[in-house]
Amino acid sequence: MNAKPPTPGSQSSLRESNRARIIDAIKQFGGLTQVELAGATGLSAATVSNIVKELTALGVLNTTQSIRSGRRAQHVTLARTPGLVGAVQFGLRHMRVALADTSGSLLSDHRLPLGTDHRADAGLDRAALLIADMLETVDASSSELLGVGLALPAPVDMSTGLISSPGIMRGWDNVPVMDVMSQRINKPVAVANASNMGALGELKHGAAMGARHVLYIQSGLRIGAGLILNSQIFWGANGSAGEFGHMTVNPDGAICRCGNRGCLETEAGAAVLLDSLRGSHGVLTLKDMLRLAAEGDLGCIRVISDAGRKIGMAAANLCNVFNPERVILGGDLADAGEILLGPVREAIERFSLPSVAESIRVEKGSLGADAELLGVAAFALERFVEDGSILMGSGSASALSPIPSPVPTHLEDQ
Numbered sequence: 001m002n003a004k005p006p007t008p009g010s011q012s013s014l015r016e017s018n019r020a021r022i023i024d025a026i027k028q029f030g031g032l033t034q035v036e037l038a039g040a041t042g043l044s045a046a047t048v049s050n051i052v053k054e055l056t057a058l059g060v061l062n063t064t065q066s067i068r069s070g071r072r073a074q075h076v077t078l079a080r081t082p083g084l085v086g087a088v089q090f091g092l093r094h095m096r097v098a099l100a101d102t103s104g105s106l107l108s109d110h111r112l113p114l115g116t117d118h119r120a121d122a123g124l125d126r127a128a129l130l131i132a133d134m135l136e137t138v139d140a141s142s143s144e145l146l147g148v149g150l151a152l153p154a155p156v157d158m159s160t161g162l163i164s165s166p167g168i169m170r171g172w173d174n175v176p177v178m179d180v181m182s183q184r185i186n187k188p189v190a191v192a193n194a195s196n197m198g199a200l201g202e203l204k205h206g207a208a209m210g211a212r213h214v215l216y217i218q219s220g221l222r223i224g225a226g227l228i229l230n231s232q233i234f235w236g237a238n239g240s241a242g243e244f245g246h247m248t249v250n251p252d253g254a255i256c257r258c259g260n261r262g263c264l265e266t267e268a269g270a271a272v273l274l275d276s277l278r279g280s281h282g283v284l285t286l287k288d289m290l291r292l293a294a295e296g297d298l299g300c301i302r303v304i305s306d307a308g309r310k311i312g313m314a315a316a317n318l319c320n321v322f323n324p325e326r327v328i329l330g331g332d333l334a335d336a337g338e339i340l341l342g343p344v345r346e347a348i349e350r351f352s353l354p355s356v357a358e359s360i361r362v363e364k365g366s367l368g369a370d371a372e373l374l375g376v377a378a379f380a381l382e383r384f385v386e387d388g389s390i391l392m393g394s395g396s397a398s399a400l401s402p403i404p405s406p407v408p409t410h411l412e413d414q
Contacts, residue, residue, distance in 0.1 A: 015051075018041075018043055018047060018051055019051055019055065021041045021042075021043065022037055022041055022043070022048065022051055022052070022055070023055075023060070023078070025037055025040040025041050026061070026076060026077060026078055026108075027078070027106060027107065027108055027109050028040075028108075028109065028110070029108070029137060031075055031076060031077035031108075031137045031138050031139060032075070032076055033073040033074060033075055033076065034048050034049055034052060034073070034074050034076060035073065037052070037076060052074070052076055056079075060078070060079055061076055061077070061078060061079055062076070062077050062078070062079040063075065063076050063077075064077075064139060075139065077107070077137075077138050077139055078105070078107045078108075078138070082101075082102065082144070083101065083102040083144060083146050083385065084099050084100065084101055084102075084107070084135070084138075084140055084144050084145050084146065085099070085100050085102075085145070085146050085147055085148065085149065085377060085380040085381055085384060085385075086098070086099060086100075086127075086131045086134075086145060086147070086148035086149070086185075086187075086380070087099070087100055087106075087148070087149050087151075087373050087374075087376045087377035087380060088127045088131075088148060088149070088150045088151065088376070089150075089151045089194060089197070089372045089373045089376060090114075090123060090150070090151065090152050090153060090169075090194070091114070091153060091194075091221075092116075092153055092169075092221055092222060093113065093114055093115075093116065093221075094111060094112065094113055094114055095111070095112050095114055095123060095126065095127060096109065096110065096111045096112075096373055097109075097110050097112075097127055097130045097131060097134065098110070098134075098373050098377065099131070099134050099135070099138060099140075100377035100380075100381070102146075102381060102385055104204070104205070104374070104377060104378055104381060106370075106373070106374070106377065107138050108134045108137060108138055109373070110130055110134070112126065112130070117170040117171050118171055119171035119172075120169075120171055120172040120175040120177065120180065121175075121180070124177070124180055124181050124184060125184065127148075127150075127181070128181065128184035128185050131145070131148065131185060132185075145185070145187055146187070146188075146380075146384040146385060147187050147188040147189060147190065147380055147383065147384035148181060148185060148187060148188075148189050148190075148380060149189075149190045149191075149192070149197075149376040149377065149379045149380030149383070150177060150178075150181060150189065150190070150191045150192070150376065151191075151192060151193070151194040151197040151372050151373075151375070151376040152169065152172070152177070152191060152192075152193065152194055153168075153169065153193075153194045153195075153222050153224070154168040154169045154172070154193065155168070155193055155239070155240035155243055156177075156191050156192055156193050156239050156240065157238050157239060157240070158191075158192070158235065158238055158239030159238065160176055160178070161176050161177040161178030161179060161189070161191045162174065162175070162176055162177070163175075163177075164238065164239075164240050165240075165243075165246075165258055167257060167258060167259055168257055168258055177189075177191050178190070178191050188383070188384060190379060190380055190383045190384075192239060192376065192379055193224070193226075193239065193240065193242060194218070194224065194372045194376075195216070195218045195224030195225055195226045195242050195244070195372075196226040196233055196235070196239075196241070196242055196375075197226070197371075197372045197373075197375035197376040197379060198216055198218050198224075198226055198330050198331075198365070198371040198372040198375055199214065199216035199225075199226025199227070199228055199233060199242075199328075199375065200226065200233055200375035200376075200378055200379055201367050201370070201371035201372060201373070201374035201375030201376075201378065202214075202216055202328055202330065202365050202366070202367055202371055202375075203228055203231070203233070203375075204374065204375070204378045205367060205374050205378075206328075206365055206366040206367040206371060206374075207326070207328050207363055207364070207365050207366040207367075208228060208326060208328055211228065211231070211325055211326050212228075212229075212230055212231050212325065213228060213229055213230070213322065213323065213324040213325050213326075214227075214228035214324050214325065214326045214327075214328060215227060215228075215315060215318055215319065215322075215324045215326070215327045215328070216228065216328045216330060216365070217244060217311065217315060217327065217328070217329050217330065217331075218330050218331040218371075218372075219268070219269075219270075219307075219311060219329060219330070219331040219332070219333040219334060219340070220269075220270050220286070220331040220332035220333050221269060221270045221271050221286070221332075222245055222265060222269060223244060223245030223264055223265045223268060223269055223311070223331075224242055224243065224244055224245050225242040225243075225244030225245075225318070226242050227241055227242055227318075227322070228324075229322065244264065244314065244315075244318070245263060245264050245265035245269065246258050246260060246263045246264070246265065247263065247264050247314050247317075248260060248261070248262050248263060248264075249262060249263070249264050249267055249310060249313070249314055250262035250266075250267055253266055253267060254266040254272075264310065264311070264314050267307075267310050268306075268307035268308075268310040268311050270286050270289075270332065270333055273289065273303045273304065273307055274286065274289060276303055277289065277299060277300065277303060280299050281297075281299060281300070286332055286333070289303075289304070290304075290332075290333075290335050290336055293336055293339050294336075294337075294339075301339055304333070304336045304339045304340050305339060305340070305342070305343045306343075307333070307340065307343075308339070308340040308341065308342065308343030308344045308347070309343040309344075309346070309347050310347075311340075311344055311347075312343055312344035312345065312346065312347025312348050312351070313347045313351055315327055315344065315347070315348055316347060316348045316350070316351035316352040317351075319348060319352045319356050319357070319360060320352055320353055320356055323356050323359065324360060325359055325360065325361065326360065326361050326362075326363065327344070327348065327360055327361070327362045327363075328362075328363060328364070328365045329341055329344065329362070329363070329364050329365060330364075330365035330367070330368075330371050332369070334364050334365060335368075337364065341362060341363070341364060344362055345362040348360060348362060
């Protein structure tokens, strides 16, 4: 008989919560002493000591002796397998940087805000410096870093590392991202579209596991998609497949950041939804809109539902083309749950062929805001661990093949 889950408020539930607080704090800072862990979590020194001993015995944590302020202390990090990869996810207004070991586990994860229309050189400089700092916090040397994967919210030419559609990320046009980042860290670098990385994350670790044909839709300030065909990411001719947000849905609509008119992103992107609520609700953030919708605000529910119908209609066209078995909604807007998913599901059922619609399951991604970061970590591992020729190279980005082999297998500013 399976053990019953811990009752909320029980001693075992409290202990699990305390364990999670300690692990989350270590991920945030990369590594802490037990005294620092007590300060970061608000737990007593005795509780921290007991949980650290327990998780160390289970192989979850690793402890080493260090000197802090002239005194001996235990430095606590997540246990890891040999070898590390960096994972960098750029959003339109933020950047997340993580380190993962060769099992794909995230050891440290930092999030930084970025200015509107931030420049590539500044963002890549910050990412490189942060990776160096994070290596130190997890007690690793630079020689253990195998390479870095970058996820960008724009179509990427896989052979050059250039953003292939000018204007989508101002300040990044004509920048050979692979080469520039590789020069900063002296390691190989792989670059890919962020929505493809979200699809890969769900394929490796989340709601797409075990599926052969999946449409992953990222919905937030931007809208994108990743296509999984025969259990592999479909990259397209040069890695730019999945520009779902730039499907034309209203030929007379607003001008999009890509230069076209009436793209899905201009009709159902979160920025458009927030603008439509400005007259009735004032200035809201995406978090505000999602919270109000969950509390029953009819205006917020209406704009999210309308966006869901538009996304669903566009998705139905793709479903008719490649007949997926699952449609997975990720990104910040997916946190609206059935307020968004219900209209998406209804539109797919209505506008897809009956034989196509009957085989589709529409669901929310299980990884939330971590999908793209976990995906780009998996992408980097595929590139730098499984391909021995890359590891034997000089460490420059040019060691990468022009088009990647098919790979088997997160709020409001994305």
